[in-house]
Amino acid sequence: xxxxxxxxxxxxxxxxxxxxxxxxxxxxxxxxxxxxxxxxxxxxxxxxxxxxxxxxxxxxxxxxxxxxxxxxxxxxxxxxxxxxxxxxxxxxxxxxxxxxxxxxxxxxxxxxxxxxxxxxxxxxxxxxxxxxxxxxxxxxxxxxxxxxxxxxxxxxxxxxxxxxxxxxxxxxxxxxxxxxxxxxxxxxxxxxxxxxxxxxxxxxxxxxxxxxxxxxxxxxxxxxxxxxxxxxxxxxxxxxxxxxxxxxxxxxxxxxxxxxxxxxxxxxxxxxxxxxxxxxxxxxxxxxxxxxxxxxxxxxxxxxxxxxxxxxxxxxxxxxxxxxxxxxxxxxxxxxxxxxxxxxxxxxxxxxxxxxxxxxxxxxxxxxxxxxxxxxxxxxxxxxxxxxxxxxxxxxxxxxxxxxxxxxxxxxxxxxxxxxxxxxxxxxxxxxxxxxxxxxxxxxxxxxxxxxxxxxxxxxxxxxxxxxxxxxxxxxxxxxxxxxxxxxxxxxxxxxxxxxxxxxxxxxxxxxxxxxxxxxxxxxxxxxxxxxxxxxxxxxxxxxxxxxxxxxxxxxxxxxxxxxxxxxxxxxxxxxxxxxxxxxxxxxxxxxxxxxxxxxxxxxxxxxxxxxxxxxxxxxxxxxxxxxxxxxxxxxxxxxxxxxxxxxxxxxxxxxxxxxxxxxxxxxxxxxxxxxxxxxxxxxxxxxxxxxxxxxxxxxxxxxxxxxxxxxxxxxxxxxxxxxxxxxxxxxxxxxxxxxxxxxxxxxxxxxxxxxxxxxxxxxxxxxxxxxxxxxxxxxxxxxxxxxxxxxxxxxxxxxxxxxxxxxxxxxxxxxxxxxxxxxxxxxxxxxxxxxxxxxxxxxxxxxxxxxxxxxxxxxxxxxxxxxxxxxxxxxx
Amino acid sequence: xxxxxxxxxxxxxxxxxxxxxxxxxxxxxxxxxxxxxxxxxxxxxxxxxxxxxxxxxxxxxxxxxxxxxxxxxxxxxxxxxxxxxxxxxxxxxxxxxxxxxxxxxxxxxx
Numbered sequence: 001x002x003x004x005x006x007x008x009x010x011x012x013x014x015x016x017x018x019x020x021x022x023x024x025x026x027x028x029x030x031x032x033x034x035x036x037x038x039x040x041x042x043x044x045x046x047x048x049x050x051x052x053x054x055x056x057x058x059x060x061x062x063x064x065x066x067x068x069x070x071x072x073x074x075x076x077x078x079x080x081x082x083x084x085x086x087x088x089x090x091x092x093x094x095x096x097x098x099x100x101x102x103x104x105x106x107x108x109x110x111x112x113x114x115x116x117x118x119x120x121x122x123x124x125x126x127x128x129x130x131x132x133x134x135x136x137x138x139x140x141x142x143x144x145x146x147x148x149x150x151x152x153x154x155x156x157x158x159x160x161x162x163x164x165x166x167x168x169x170x171x172x173x174x175x176x177x178x179x180x181x182x183x184x185x186x187x188x189x190x191x192x193x194x195x196x197x198x199x200x201x202x203x204x205x206x207x208x209x210x211x212x213x214x215x216x217x218x219x220x221x222x223x224x225x226x227x228x229x230x231x232x233x234x235x236x237x238x239x240x241x242x243x244x245x246x247x248x249x250x251x252x253x254x255x256x257x258x259x260x261x262x263x264x265x266x267x268x269x270x271x272x273x274x275x276x277x278x279x280x281x282x283x284x285x286x287x288x289x290x291x292x293x294x295x296x297x298x299x300x301x302x303x304x305x306x307x308x309x310x311x312x313x314x315x316x317x318x319x320x321x322x323x324x325x326x327x328x329x330x331x332x333x334x335x336x337x338x339x340x341x342x343x344x345x346x347x348x349x350x351x352x353x354x355x356x357x358x359x360x361x362x363x364x365x366x367x368x369x370x371x372x373x374x375x376x377x378x379x380x381x382x383x384x385x386x387x388x389x390x391x392x393x394x395x396x397x398x399x400x401x402x403x404x405x406x407x408x409x410x411x412x413x414x415x416x417x418x419x420x421x422x423x424x425x426x427x428x429x430x431x432x433x434x435x436x437x438x439x440x441x442x443x444x445x446x447x448x449x450x451x452x453x454x455x456x457x458x459x460x461x462x463x464x465x466x467x468x469x470x471x472x473x474x475x476x477x478x479x480x481x482x483x484x485x486x487x488x489x490x491x492x493x494x495x496x497x498x499x500x501x502x503x504x505x506x507x508x509x510x511x512x513x514x515x516x517x518x519x520x521x522x523x524x525x526x527x528x529x530x531x532x533x534x535x536x537x538x539x540x541x542x543x544x545x546x547x548x549x550x551x552x553x554x555x556x557x558x559x560x561x562x563x564x565x566x567x568x569x570x571x572x573x574x575x576x577x578x579x580x581x582x583x584x585x586x587x588x589x590x591x592x593x594x595x596x597x598x599x600x601x602x603x604x605x606x607x608x609x610x611x612x613x614x615x616x617x618x619x620x621x622x623x624x625x626x627x628x629x630x631x632x633x634x635x636x637x638x639x640x641x642x643x644x645x646x647x648x649x650x651x652x653x654x655x656x657x658x659x660x661x662x663x664x665x666x667x668x669x670x671x672x673x674x675x676x677x678x679x680x681x682x683x684x685x686x687x688x689x690x691x692x693x694x695x696x697x698x699x700x701x702x703x704x705x706x707x708x709x710x711x712x713x714x715x716x717x718x719x720x721x722x723x724x725x726x727x728x729x730x731x732x733x734x735x736x737x738x739x740x741x742x743x744x745x746x747x748x749x750x751x752x753x754x755x756x757x758x759x760x761x762x763x764x765x766x767x768x769x770x771x772x773x774x775x776x777x778x779x780x781x782x783x784x785x786x787x788x789x790x791x792x793x794x795x796x797x798x799x800x801x802x803x804x805x806x807x808x809x810x811x812x813x814x815x816x817x818x819x820x821x822x823x824x825x826x827x828x829x830x831x832x833x834x835x836x837x838x839x840x841x842x843x844x845x846x847x848x849x850x851x852x853x854x855x856x857x858x859x860x861x862x863x864x865x866x867x868x869x870x871x872x873x874x875x876x877x
Numbered sequence: 878x879x880x881x882x883x884x885x886x887x888x889x890x891x892x893x894x895x896x897x898x899x900x901x902x903x904x905x906x907x908x909x910x911x912x913x914x915x916x917x918x919x920x921x922x923x924x925x926x927x928x929x930x931x932x933x934x935x936x937x938x939x940x941x942x943x944x945x946x947x948x949x950x951x952x953x954x955x956x957x958x959x960x961x962x963x964x965x966x967x968x969x970x971x972x973x974x975x976x977x978x979x980x981x982x983x984x985x986x987x
Contacts, residue, residue: 019954020928020932022952022954023905023928023953023954024924024928026904026906026947026951026952026953026954027904027905027906027924027953029949029951030904030906030907030947030949030951030953031906033949034910052924053924053925054923054924054925055925058925059924059925059928062925062928062929063928063929063932
């Protein structure tokens with residue numbers, strides 16, 4: 001038979017049927033004709049022919065059944081039947097679809113984030129070979145390098161095929177509207193070559209273009225080329241004025257280029273630093289390197305450590321006590337959020353599991369109700385395989401609709417979640433900009449859809465062959481299958497309750513951890529504080545006296561503003577993502593700590609700083625007006641410093657110096673510990689020096705206000721610009737917003753909220769599942785309950801019977817859940833702040849909440865059971 | 878002996894193919910009648926088995942069909958052998974002879 005004919009048959013079942021019909025009819029007519037020729041009457045002839053032939057319908061079915069290509073057609077009719085069934089029971093259909101879609105949506109949304117962050121490789125050549133280099137010092141392992149150290153590391157290593165510096169800077173860009181601040185970066189000349197990126201327009205930097213005397217050149221980022229320069233094609237060779245220097249544009253980077261460790265950068269320039277050996281102690285840049293093919297990370301780490309030690313021995317003033325570390329670029333970029341993402345993905349998958357179990361329970365329940373239909377089908381000749389096929393197709397329709405709904409809502413949720421990420425977080429993770437339904441994500445959604453379908457089919461397969469068919473055919477018969485389902489349904493509910501417990505405990509622990517974080521002692525009073533960052537252009541304020549004069553003017557003008565209680569300046573604001581600004585120092589006098597190379601955080605602050613932020617003086621005095629340019633050099637240390645270096649002594653009156661070339665400084669006060677870094681980091685020893693005795697180039701204004709600090713922010717900026725329009729301002733925010741937008745705070749907050757949301761949904765689903773099982777069992781036991789009541793049982797005892805049944809399920813489920821939750825808590829302990837994984841209050845709280853909700857769910861069927869009329873129950877057959 | 882569906886389905890195919898090879902082209906009723914006549918009313922093929930077999934063999938490409946007028950004045954589906962069908966017939970005939978020889982040998986063994 002030609003292929004065309006087969007395909008044709010596929011699409012025209014009716015046509016095929018008609019042909020077969022005609023063929024069989026012709027056969028019968030010929031038989032009748034012969035019968036009449038043999039002598040029968042027409043009636044007899046017809047009857048004989050038909051009887052001889054047998055059932056025409058069956059024959060036709062059998063002929064058509066031979067047609068292999070019609071398998072698809074029968075699948076189609078199964079599909080249509082399944083859809084009709086779903087539409088006939090909209091309540092069941094909608095519930096099942098919504099529950100499953102919820103689980104799928106949650107999992108797919110979180111997976112999109114996991115995929116964008118962890119699965120997609122960095123957009124560079126061989127990104128696993130790229131590593132970041134850091135110097136370590138007594139304060140910690142990841143600190144900046146100095147330019148001269150960088151050059152030495154570059155020269156002396158044997159493990160890297162290339163090593164280039166990078167650093168982010170603020171540039172003053174001269175535009176038609178005046179001077180604006182722009183984000184820039186300085187990089188080694190072979191930086192882009194090392195990454196394997198070539199500019200899309202123009203050229204890369206030459207080797208040697210990063211020396212001090214090379215002509216000034218710049219490569220633009222794609223977005224700044226579009227935004228500031230209108231995407232002009234003749235941009236190469238044009239100049240811009242950056243920091244007062246005329247710089248030539250030599251290239252434009254590709255559109256999708258980004259470099260994670262630096263925030264969005266507009267202008268990329270070669271690094272131009274002086275080779276003055278005195279500057280070895282200025283540690284201000286970072287470095288990236290590419291491992292040679294075949295080199296291991298450990299070897300590189302060991303070699304850098306050795307090189308750093310050599311330099312420390314050679315230059316004890318600048319590099320004493322410093323080592324070196326090597327960190328893979330991937331780690332640098334995602335390490336912070338990786339554990340959180342895995343946590344959220346696990347929570348979402350648990351939720352999906354609960355949702356699938358709920359839906360399987362619903363399907364089983366419906367199957368119970370269709371026992372009669374299945375029995376009839378079996379009697380008519382349907383094999384078990386055929387029945388399972390039909391069950392699978394119905395479950396498949398359900399799963400497909402739910403998956404589609406889940407994916408569509410996941411699309412919306414992904415974009416919603418992305419909008420909720422604070423801006424500074426997003427700029428550190430630019431790969432999140434391309435998040436969406438990539439083919440990875442769609443594949444994942446299809447995979448979990450298939451897994452759910454397999455689960456449903458498995459349950460169907462387990463149930464069907466054991467179906468005792470005869471009781472199904474007779475109405476109202478109690479079948480053994482009912483108890484099987486009751487047990488299976490009960491086990492499923494126990495699993496659901498167990499997983500809901502895990503999710504609830506997880507959410508509880510994360511919430512407690514968030515609470516601890518937000519209420520951790522910061523050392524200051526963050527309410528009613530407005531802050532603003534300032535960058536005076538170095539060309540205009542090159543001398544220290546100019547900066548001090550500017551500072552006094554700013555303080556005077558701002559304190560005159562209405563509502564401002566006090567104002568101060570600081571080199572670095574407290575509570576930030578990283579507590580930078582470390583400095584070496586040396587303690588003078590007869591002191592046990594004779595090491596020369598101690599490290600502490602250094603901050604330059606104005607006199608009113610501590611009073612403005614609400615710090616507490618532990619010993620000595622605050623800075624005063626006499627601690628000015630002409631007065632003796634003084635400093636205030638924090639409690640951690642005093643504890644570490646002056647344990648058991650009075651720190652007031654002791655002297656130290658930053659290094660041998662600088663004069664000694666007297667300690668005049670001890671302040672309580674202020675959190676300079678993130679909320680969950682320890683406080684390091686810190687030295688505060690008066691602003692007037694050494695002002696750094698950029699600083700921040702901080703003001704305590706009477707009214708809401710939000711309202712003061714624009715006024716602050718305007719006042720600053722009135723003083724000098726060339727001053728660059730940035731990051732105007734209140735202290736409270738600053739704390740909220742910290743990366744670690746944000747991560748804690750979002751994990752707590754998201755897992756809380758999942759846990760709430762899981763609670764709802766498992767409680768509803770429990771209700772379903774208990775209600776069904778009550779409906780099955782109506783006669784038994786009627787008999788009990790008729791024999792004299794009180795309504796209360798019936799109620800207690802049902803509650804007892806529910807209670808057993810709840811008890812086992814919660815107990816198992818608490819055990820697993822303990823394990824989960826231990827796995828999660830890295831993410832918890834000041835919260836133990838076996839926190840008693842959380843466990844107790846979750847147990848009470850879940851038990852109470854579950855018992856409440858059981859009360860409804862229990863009351864219905866108690867209200868059963870014995871006569872009616874016994875009469876119903 | 879009435880040939881039911883389950884009895885030696887291979888033999889049914891053989892009979893149909895042989896009939897068609899001898900008659901050249903025939904419709905279903907004619908095939909039934911021919912087999913009855915030649916086997917002297919011993920083998921009566923049931924229509925319920927014949928037509929599925931015909932359809933199956935048509936799908937496998939052993940026979941081809943076309944609609945034409947019969948001697949009775951009605952249109953019916955006539956079947957004829959294809960080249961592949963002729964090969965199948967030769968194979969099955971050889972097979973059947975061997976099977977028959979084997980069965981006879983077992984029965985003769987006293």
